[in-house]
Every structure is written in C-alpha cells, then in structure tokens.
Amino acid sequence: MNELLLEIKNKVSAALKENNYNDDVVINFCNKLELGEFQYNGMMKLSKIYGEVPRDMAQKVVNVLSKDKFFSKVEVAGPGFINIVVNNDEIIKFINKSINDVKLLVPKINPCKIIIDYGGANAAKALHVGHMRSANIGEGLNRLARIFGNEVISDVHLGDLGRQSGMLISEIKKRNPELCFFDKDYKGEYPKIDITSKMLGEYYSIASMSAKEDEKRMEEVREITSLVESGYPPYLNLWKQIVEVSSRDIKNTYLLLNTKFDLWEGEMDSIKYTDKVLEYVKDYMYPSEGAMVVDVKEEGDKLDIPPMIIINRNGATNYETRELGTLYSRMERFNPDEIWYVVDNRQSLHFIQSFRVARKCGIVNDNTKLLHLGFGTINGKDGKPFKTRDGGVMQLNDLIAMIRNEITKKVSDRVTDDLKEDTISKLTIATLKYADLVSFRSTDYIFDVEKFSSFEGKTGPYVLYTEVRIKSLLDKNNLDKYNIEIITDKELPIYLKLLEVSNVLYKSYEEKSLNYICDYLYELCSLYNKFYGECNITNETDIKLKNSWLSLSKYVYDVNKFLLDILAIDIPSRM
Numbered sequence: 216m217n218e219l220l221l222e223i224k225n226k227v228s229a230a231l232k233e234n235n236y237n238d239d240v241v242i243n244f245c246n247k248l249e250l251g252e253f254q255y256n257g258m259m260k261l262s263k264i265y266g267e268v269p270r271d272m273a274q275k276v277v278n279v280l281s282k283d284k285f286f287s288k289v290e291v292a293g294p295g296f297i298n299i300v301v302n303n304d305e306i307i308k309f310i311n312k313s314i315n316d317v318k319l320l321v322p323k324i325n326p327c328k329i330i331i332d333y334g335g336a337n338a339a340k341a342l343h344v345g346h347m348r349s350a351n352i353g354e355g356l357n358r359l360a361r362i363f364g365n366e367v368i369s370d371v372h373l374g375d376l377g378r379q380s381g382m383l384i385s386e387i388k389k390r391n392p393e394l395c396f397f398d399k400d401y402k403g404e405y406p407k408i409d410i411t412s413k414m415l416g417e418y419y420s421i422a423s424m425s426a427k428e429d430e431k432r433m434e435e436v437r438e439i440t441s442l443v444e445s446g447y448p449p450y451l452n453l454w455k456q457i458v459e460v461s462s463r464d465i466k467n468t469y470l471l472l473n474t475k476f477d478l479w480e481g482e483m484d485s486i487k488y489t490d491k492v493l494e495y496v497k498d499y500m501y502p503s504e505g506a507m508v509v510d511v512k513e514e515g516d517k518l519d520i521p522p523m524i525i526i527n528r529n530g531a532t533n534y535e536t537r538e539l540g541t542l543y544s545r546m547e548r549f550n551p552d553e554i555w556y557v558v559d560n561r562q563s564l565h566f567i568q569s570f571r572v573a574r575k576c577g578i579v580n581d582n583t584k585l586l587h588l589g590f591g592t593i594n595g596k597d598g599k600p601f602k603t604r605d606g607g608v609m610q611l612n613d614l615i616a617m618i619r620n621e622i623t624k625k626v627s628d629r630v631t632d633d634l635k636e637d638t639i640s641k642l643t644i645a646t647l648k649y650a651d652l653v654s655f656r657s658t659d660y661i662f663d664v665e666k667f668s669s670f671e672g673k674t675g676p677y678v679l680y681t682e683v684r685i686k687s688l689l690d691k692n693n694l695d696k697y698n699i700e701i702i703t704d705k706e707l708p709i710y711l712k713l714l715e716v717s718n719v720l721y722k723s724y725e726e727k728s729l730n731y732i733c734d735y736l737y738e739l740c741s742l743y744n745k746f747y748g749e750c751n752i753t754n755e756t757d758i759k760l761k762n763s764w765l766s767l768s769k770y771v772y773d774v775n776k777f778l779l780d781i782l783a784i785d786i787p788s789r790m
Contacts, residue, residue, distance in 0.1 A: 216322060217717040219309040220253075222285070223299065227255050230279035236261055236272065242299075244715060251288070251298030252711055258295035269295030303702045306710055310699050314770050317777045318362070320716045324724075326364035327552035330545055331357050334371030334476060335558060336465045338458040339379050339415050342611040344601050344662075345559060347472070348590045351651045351783070353557040354474040355729040356588070358781045363724060368549060371469075373462070373481030376537065380454045381440030383415060385432065386422040387453070388439075396449040405452040412464040415457060441531055446486065455483070468611060472644060473783035485540030489532055492539045493525070495576040500525055511571040523568040538569045543578050553584040555727070560589035560657060588727045591659035593651070601662055614662075619643045621668040622676075630789045638787040642668075642676055645784045649675030649733060652782055656728040673737045675784060678775065681740040683790045684747070685772040689765065692753060697766040700759050705750055706767055709742045716774060732778050743771050 216224070224240045231238055238257045245251045258269040258276075265272070273295040280289040280299070288300040313319040333353020336342055353369070360367045387408075388397050394408070395401040426433040443450045462479070469475070500507045508522035527533050545554060556566060566587035573579040593601045601609050622642045630638045650667035654660040670676045702710060715735065723731045752768070755761035776786060 223253055230276045233279050234275045251300050253299040255297040273297050307699045314697050317773045321362050322717050322721045324363050328366045329360055330368045330551045330554045332370050332372045333557035337374035339383055339461045342468050343608045344593050344611055344614050347611050349557050350469060350472050350474045351648050352590055352656055354783045355781055356727055359724055369476045370478040370480055371476040375458045375481035375483050376444055378440050380443045381436035382422040383418055383457055384439045384450055384453060385436050386418040396453045408456055410460055412460055482537045485537045488540035488543045491543055492536055495578050496525055499576055509572050511568050523572050539573060542573045546579055556587045563589055590656050594659055594661045617664050618646050621664050634789045641785045641787040645675030645679050648782055648784055652729040653733040655730045678736045678740050679786055680790050682775050682786050685768050688768055692765050694765055697769045699763050699766050701763045706746050709746055712739050712742055736778055
C-alpha cells in the first residue's frame with residue numbers, strides 16, 4: 216500500500232475509533248470518478264457487529280472526516296458506503312515524492328531467499344512454444360521478486376537426461392562406430408567430437424523414427440540411456456559434449472526472450488546426490504509391483520494421489536529420484552526460504568508427490584515453502600494446443616519468425632532503415648511476451664499473431680507506441696526539473712491510476728501472475744493517450760500547467776518503463 220492510501224486508511228480508522236467502532240480498514244479505488252476517488256465499504260459488516268443502521272454509522276464517520284483538510288469531499292452513498300475525495304495538494308505531494316524514483320512505489324515486505332526454477336528445456340531438442348511460457352512467466356516473477364528486495368537464484372534446470380541421450384548416441388554409433396566412445400577397451404582421454412545443433416536435430420529425428428519402427432533399435436536406445444544415467448564414462452562423456460553443443464543454441468533462444476539464469480544446471484547435476492536421497496527415503500520405501508515406492512496420500516485429498524516410484528522395476532532410479540536429488544542439492548547449498556517451480560499445469564501430480572516425499576523424509580524442512588506455479592497451454596485459433604501445419608509441436612523459433620514477419624509488414628514504412636532492425640526485434644519480443652503474460656498464469660489462451668501484433672488494443676506494440684510517443688515529447692520539451700504543481704480534471708484520472716501501482720505490484724507478487732501488470736500498463740497508456748489527444752502539451756501557453764503536464768508525462772513514462780522491465784520487454788527508440 217502506498218503512503219497516500221495508508222494515510223487515508225489511518226484517518227478512516229481514527230474516525231471509526233472516535234465513534235467507538237473498530238475495523239481493519241480497507242480502502243478501495245472508486246470505479247466511477249464522479250462518485251469519488253476512494254471508497255470505504257466496511258459499514259455493512261460493522262452494522263452486524265454493533266447493531267446499528269449502516270448509513271447512520273457512516274454519517275458519524277463522515278462528520279469526523281469532513282473536518283480534515285486532507286479531504287476535499289467525504290460523503291455517504293447508498294446503504295452506507297463512504298466516498299472520499301482527497302485534496303489535490305495531497306495527491307501532488309505524494310506524486311512529487313516518487314516522481315524522480317519510481318522504485319519508491321514498491322511496497323515494503325519482509326524479503327527472503329527464493330530459488331526459481333523456470334527453464335526446463337530438453338537438451339539436444341529445440342525449444343518449443345511451451346518453453347516460452349515458463350521462460351516468460353519465470354523471468355517476470357524473477358524480476359518482480361527482486362524489486363521487492365528478495366535474494367533470488369534462478370535455475371534453468373535442463374532436461375539433460377532421458378531417452379534423447381539414447382537416441383542420439385545410438386545414431387552417432389550407427390554412423391561412426393569407429394569412435395573410441397564405442398570401444399570397450401579404450402583407456403585414453405576422450406576427444407572432442409565435431410557436431411552441430413543442426414546435426415543433432417537431424418540425428419534425433421532419424422533415430423526416433425527408427426526406434427518406433429524397430430524394437431531392436433528401441434532396446435538399444437533404452438540400454439544406452441540406462442548406461443548414461445548410471446554414469447558409464449564413455450557414453451556420459453559423449454553425452455555431456457552433446458549437451459554443451461545444444462545448450463549454446465538454447466541459451467541464444469532464451470536471450471532473445473531477455474531470459475537469463477544464475478544457474479545453468481540440470482538433471483545430471485543431481486545424480487551425485489542419489490545415494491543421499493536413497494538414504495533419506497529408505498525407511499519409507501516399500502515394494503510394489505517390482506518397484507520401490509513411497510506413499511504420499513494424505514487425509515483430505517479429493518483426488519487419488521498414487522505412491523511415488525523411487526526405484527523402477529529394473530532397479531534403476533528415475534526422474535522422480537533426480538527431482539528429490541535437486542531438492543536436496545538446493546537445500547544443502549542455498550537453504551532457501553522458498554522454491555518456486557514455474558512448470559506446466561500438467562506436471563501438478565509430479566510436484567505434489569515430490570514435495571510430499573521431500574517433507575516426509577526430511578529432505579526439505581518445514582520452514583521452506585515449496586510452490587508449483589503452474590501455467591496453462593498456448594492454443595491456436597481452433598482452441599487446441601498450438602501446432603505446426605503438419606500437426607507437430609511448434610518450435611519457439613518458428614513462432615518468433617511468424618511474429619517478426621507480421622511486425623515487419625506493419626513497421627516497414629514507419630521507421631528509417633538505420634533503426635528498422637532494432638525496432639522490429641524489440642516489437643517482435645514485446646508482442647510475444649505481452650501476449651503470453653496478459654492472461655492469468657494458470658489459464659489456457661489463444662495466440663493470435665495478427666491480433667497481438669496490432670498497434671491498437673491490449674498489446675505489447677500499443678504499450679511501446681505510447682512509450683515512444685512520450686519519449687519524443689520529452690526530448691522536444693526538456694525540463695531541468697520534473698515537478699507537479701497543478702492538477703486539472705483532464706489529467707486527474709491518470710494521477711489516480713498512478714496511485715494504484717503499489718497495489719498492482721503487490722497483487723502480482725502475491726498471486727505470482729504478471730497479468731495484473733499487463734492490464735495496468737494498458738489502462739495507464741489508454742488514459743494517457745486520451746489526455747495527450749485532448750491537450751496540446753507542446754503549445755500550452757500556461758508555463759506552470761505545461762511543466763506539470765510534462766512532469767506527468769515523464770512520470771507515466773518512468774512507471775511504464777519500470778513495469779516493462781519487470782516483464783523483460785525493451786523499448787525501441789522509434790516506431
């Protein structure tokens with residue numbers, strides 16, 4: 216809550232106490248400005264406690280508040296709502312406190328240490344559109360958590376173990392059986408292989424198709440996969456080289472999305488903790504259908520939660536074991552207060568099981584909060600998961616290319632050649648990220664390239680257009696000092712919207728969803744563009760009013776830029 220709202224809350228609380236009432240006051244913004252700027256709606260609840268008519272109670276409180284020059288109008292409405300209008304001088308005072316440092320708008324919380332896991336890319340495979348969601352949401356939450364003063368550690372958590380290792384190594388073996396990795400008697404150092412990401416993509420596709428049609432080939436893939444996961448040196452060395460090549464491409468794609476990680480770790484990093492995990496769970500495991508499992512069902516579960524498999528029928532550990540190993544590693548190395556997993560909703564059972572086993576066995580203590588922040592799917596116009604024309608999963612780079620083509624059509628005649636590349640690139644990523652974040656995190660949504668690349672409506676290009684417009688205005692009318700002196704009815708709605716920033720940030724943080732920031736950006740930009748169209752700022756002859764308008768413009772620009780940075784969206788210099 217910002218200082219102004221806190222001041223209103225304290226004054227309303229004092230007025231209640233003066234009339235022998237008590238409440239944990241909540242101040243709301245009025246939906247209709249003609250009714251007031253703020254509203255207190257607690258009287259109906261209090262009337263049940265004190266046995267009085269709510270409107271009469273409200274009038275007593277209004278009688279107290281009306282004596283305070285902090286307010287220009289306070290009145291009772293409806294059955295007992297209290298509508299409040301704050302003196303413009305108080306709004307000006309608050310705005311000027313933060314006009315040169317919008318970070319002062321961030322609410323105060325008790326900071327903590329948080330690990331955020333939001334990558335999940337599979338090594339040796341191209342990123343697909345699902346990885347876009349984890350990257351965009353995760354990076355936004357990472358930046359949001361940091362502005363609240365938390366210590367944040369981000370981890371890509373690569374999917375660098377699994378059947379893709381068996382697929383690729385089996386294909387390399389088929390093509391180059393003479394390599395020393397396939398010589399059981401080889402004792403020397405393993406050489407660097409000459410392989411590219413493009414080759415890996417081709418090899419995987421061929422091997423996958425072959426294994427589906429040939430059971431003998433599939434059995435070889437399973438055997439190689441098992442050897443890699445058990446740490447067999449020749450195959451593990453070869454696989455690590457493949458992962459390194461693949462990771463370079465994955466990093467470049469993440470960088471396109473302005474997404475970075477503090478840790479570039481994966482499942483392979485957890486293998487060394489397997490013995491520790493098995494030591495923790497040994498007293499809770501029991502045999503079931505040839506596997507070793509741990510019960511996780513709890514009283515009150517509405518759904519059937521099956522036991523978690525720790526050791527497979529073939530005696531090997533698995534993905535679940537490695538998840539526990541990762542949790543063990545994070546607790547031992549960082550001892551975080553919270554761990555957030557930004558992963559597809561469809562993985563919810565996996566995290567329920569993992570979290571419960573980790574707590575049951577003592578891998579994670581009771582003080583560390585574990586959160587699975589699930590997200591919905593990206594769908595095409597047909598409402599089904601986003602696919603390529605041939606029905607395959609769409610690669611992220613292909614979606615980026617589609618958006619870029621659409622943006623290029625729209626800006627070709629708008630910017631000069633020297634700025635065109637920068638503008639197109641930034642608008643492309645803004646289109647993608649804003650569209651991905653504007654819906655509540657856990658909901659599915661339809662990605663319409665033409666709609667989301669529009670310069671009108673609730674889109675990334677619309678918000679960026681507003682920022683570029685304001686920047687151009689400020690460049691032409693440079694002020695030495697930004698300070699608000701006058702508020703007129705024309706710009707009052709913008710000031711009131713600016714007062715909501717703290718609430719929006721807090722709500723986004725509490726609910727771990729960036730859609731509130733996206734909605735706010737659109738609403739603030741819409742209000743500013745309406746004001747800009749009605750007021751000729753550059754040619755305004757009243758210097759005090761003109762400077763206030765320019766200061767307001769600078770404030771809107773800075774707030775937008777601050778929020779866009781949380782979303783990892785860059786602003787072009789021209790549009």
